[in-house]
Amino acid sequence: MDTSAITYKIADLDEEFDQIHTLNYDTFVEEIPQHRPNTDKRLIDRFNDENIYIIAKRGQEIIGMISVRDTRPFSLDSKLENLDSYINSDEKLCEIRLLSIKQAYRKGVVFYRLCEQLVSYCLKQGYTMALISGTTRQLKLYKRIGFVPFGPLVGSGEARYQPMYLTEENFKASTKAFQKLMERQQAPVQQLFLPGPVTQLKAVQEAWAKAPVSHRAEEFHHAMAQTKEKLLQLTNGRYVELAVGTGTLANEMVAAQLSTLHQKGVILTSGEFGERLVKQAERWGLSFDQLAHSQTGPVPYENIEKWLEADSEIGWLxxxxxxxxxxxxxxxxxxxxxxxxxxxxxxxxACSSIGSVPVDLSGVWLASSVSGKGLAAYPGLALVFHDEPAFANDSLPAYLDIGTYEQAESVPFTHCSNGLYALNEALNHPAPPYVSLCESILAILEANGFTVVRGESFSPAIITVDLSGHLSARAFGDRLKQHGIHVSYESAYLLERNWFQLALMGHIDARLAKKAVQTIATIYAKMKQEQAVHSYE
Known part of the structure; x- marks a missing residue:
């Protein structure tokens, strides 16, 4: 059961109290026969006007609750004779009652999150001891959280309870065990099949979390020099500049440099991102031809060569x-x-290739990339590789002029030390090309009836699936997300084609990835079956 969309709050709406009374009835009348049935199927607690209800909601549905109040007499006063003889009279008391969680959510994290919210509330109110009547079915669990039993059992028949108390000291002493319980009950690990954000190593996350450093500091310049050296070693490049920005910004910097050549060019396209280069070139007023070809058919290298042979004015591609x-x-x-x-x-x-597949930039005049995607750091840094020295050009916007960056060792303006440190660390742990994993995933998909969009010379980092004639890509992607599996499907160009994609970028556990793909296949079959039933009806 997915618990990622569950929120926790103090009940304050009429419709929330209506649901609380219904949940109270379901639990303490029908499940635990503590009260008599009634035709309304609602149970309003006798202390309802004094109770503070902490609730768990999924959307508009209350799926769990617990209450607290601090006014004597407590419910436990009527169950246990001389309650005060068991507790320290100096404590500021409250009583916790009416713990109820819907059946489908009892094996997950909801109980622990409710307890976490409850303890936080109690500490804010200054309570030093909380009393409960703990169901005998869950005594071990209560003890692990820090509750201490006292006095004899109360209640009768199937509704038997153990009086217990929890102090701030006991809770703090059990915090590590409590956190372990919560971690154990968390929702399944999220599987990212996205081109961004990608899964980073812990060392990269820790580098990102370091205290920020001024971009003028010697420490920052040292990290910048290290990072640039590692990038050039990875790509066999000659020069590289780093700017705060995205891949789109990096391509703007490329377009800016092309504008200084005053030459005609050609833009080779076979999909959405090639078309984006065309739009950027148009905005810069570049003179160029567009050579477009099939998205999946063979690349017409002979046609490219003929195009260049036929027009000697072309100076760039x-x-x-x-x-x-x-x-x-x-x-x-x-x-x-x-x-x-x-x-x-x-x-x-080269935003989706550097770090994902081997890339040799020797002989490439300009290349753009980013700090996320295949390099497995965080997004936010634009990279521009260049094969020749660059010089500041006053005719270009300063922020887009790679000569301005080279002149200042890539730090002409304010920079982000967190992003730089994360990238510097990520480059110490390059993710491998996922060729074998890609082949395994393709085999699973094809064996389960998926239509894979693929042809000659495709990257192992991107797997595209066409759902046309089967399911809605949006509905399918939404369903996968509920199961903790995140695929790429929400971009306009994918929705238009009814495609979804699996991106193998960042650090991926191959075993977990293949397990997730098997789950994708199971959900696919189930949704097709549901669709067939609806169509029949």
């Missing part, structure tokens, strides 16, 4: 190395060979 919208991966060596032969500068959007 810009394309997306890995077209994220499909997973298309161009053969970089082939592109470099063609461009070198015709004296054309090659520029790449």
């Amino acid at each position: 810009w394309t997306v190395h890995c077209e994220t919208s499909t997973g298309r991966l161009y053969a970089l060596d082939r592109l470099k060979e063609i461009c070198s032969k015709h004296g054309v500068r090659l520029c790449l959007d």
